[in-house]
Amino acid sequence: MSPSKPIPFFVAAAIMVVGCAHATPSELVAARSAYEQAATGPAQEYTPAELHVAKKSLARAEALFEDKGDTSAVRDQAYIALRKAELAATLGRVAVLKRQAAAATQEGRQREEQEAARTRAELKATRGVLATQQAANTATEEELAVERQRREEAEARAAKVAADLANLAAVKQDIRGTVITLSGSVVFASGKHTLLPSARSRLGQVAEALLKDEADATYVVEGHTDSSGTAAVNNELSRKRAEAVRDYLVERGVPADRITAEGHGADQPVAENSTAEGRANNRRVEIVVKPRTAR
């Protein structure tokens, strides 16, 4: 075995030399790789100072390795360079995450504001609609109230007029309209067509009542007689009496263009001419009130 001894020793020595010259410690390999990774990551933009420290640390490890080969000092330095590179890469990632968090927070705030603005707009719109509806309701109610009041007033006025007329003379409704009947004996002396003084005040009240009626009606004053006497005389008398009443009413303010006079003689009796009472009823003046709508 002794002759073979020098050969293994030589081989071992050769291997050692080769190993010393070329074997790179695993720490240095890892450090190179880690630095490469860090240098191509976000660290180059966000943490260049830390990356620079890592670079210098790696360079020192490389220089030591170049100088002394695989020694514990090289391994120590390479280990530190590895950690520096990892630190730079990690801090770069932290910077990126912080930016992302800030952006997300900002976006959240914007969303919140948008949402709040949307809610406010909806609320405003809803309030607007409500206000419009309320205004419409109020307007309708007001209109209804006004209309109701107007109708009530008109009805009250009509009732008042009817009541006033009823006090003065017989008032009835027939197809011609409202008919106010004035007894002939009350208004005229027998055979005459001038108004009695007592009739003047009553007709004045009739005129007032008619004027209060704002329905803008037209009036026809009809004169009637009983059947005693000739038709010519009766027609003449009834016409003159109607005209007398008309003239007096015009004198008291009833518009002349809305009131006409007609003489009907004994043609339209309302009672028997055979009795004194019947004849008295037939002698009359009727004021026919024709509502405006009937024109």
Next chain:
Amino acid sequence: MPRVIVSLLGLALASAACASSRPPTNTVADALASMRGAEELGAAQVPPAALQLQLAQEELERARRLMDDGKNDRAHAMALRAVNDAELAIALTREAQARQAVEQAKQGVDARTPEVTP
């Protein structure tokens, strides 16, 4: 002769450096401070950071034993390793926390995103 003197001088200087190297108390203190910082940040709850912190603790132990043996240079190197591991533990903890913050912020955005009404 001058060559021999030069080499002798170099040897003397080298051994002097070796002999004069003091216990790396400052570096050990740095390592301890960084390790405490990592712990306070909550490195124990972040697996990669916890691993790094454990490495730092083991290295610090080795550094102390080397100091006991008078091997101050090796102790210094080991303490430096501990410092760098502890610092990486801090950074890894911060990274995990930043990632969590991003998640929360994004969830907040999702929560505030109005539903699309059909």
